[in-house]
Amino acid sequence: MRPGHFIAVEGPIGAGKTTLAAMLARELGAPVVNEIVEENPYLGKFYQNMEDWSFQLEMFFLCNRFKQLEDEARPLLESGRTVVADYHMYKNLIFGERTLNGSKREKYRQIYHLLMDDQPRPDIVIYIKADLPTLLRRIGMRGREIEQAMDPGYLSRLIEDYEEAMPALARREPGTAFVTVDGGEIDFVENPAQFREILSQVKEHMQ
Incomplete structure (x- = not known):
């Protein structure tokens, strides 16, 4: 049986990954794998x-993502299902x-x-x-208390990191x-036409 497609949505904190992943999963009739965030006891x-607290935080995320990929995503993909995740392991x-x-690094x-090389x-x-400004606005709108103490400078540096890392991932x-x-x-939540365009591009790559 052909493995299913594995679709990952990535971006910095507050970009809308979980929302877009849920919307795509619903349209594609696919299960969605959401990363564990608020359950991380080290986040606050x-x-x-x-x-x-950085090492404890990152190890918690790494181990939980490994377990999700191993226990949830892999069996579904091997059974031929398409899976949507709101993160890429590269994060x-x-x-x-x-x-x-x-x-520590x-x-x-x-x-x-x-853990990840064979996932x-x-x-x-x-x-x-x-x-x-877009990320700060969305973080404020979703109202997670633990994120209210986040340093905007840290978020700004993450934006730069993603701008470097995603092209590097594409090359790899x-x-x-x-x-x-x-x-x-693009507001894929409030503008259905813009979401349909994203969905159309995804479906093209699934052919």
């Missing part, structure tokens, strides 16, 4: 003191490179490759890019189809 501490390195330093890289990889990636995985969505110009 991290936003208050990034240096002290572990994007965030880890930003938050970790020295020996190197240990994290080693653990990342040990199923998305064949379609949707990258939602957005500027800082030339067989993966990439769809870029400008979150500052």
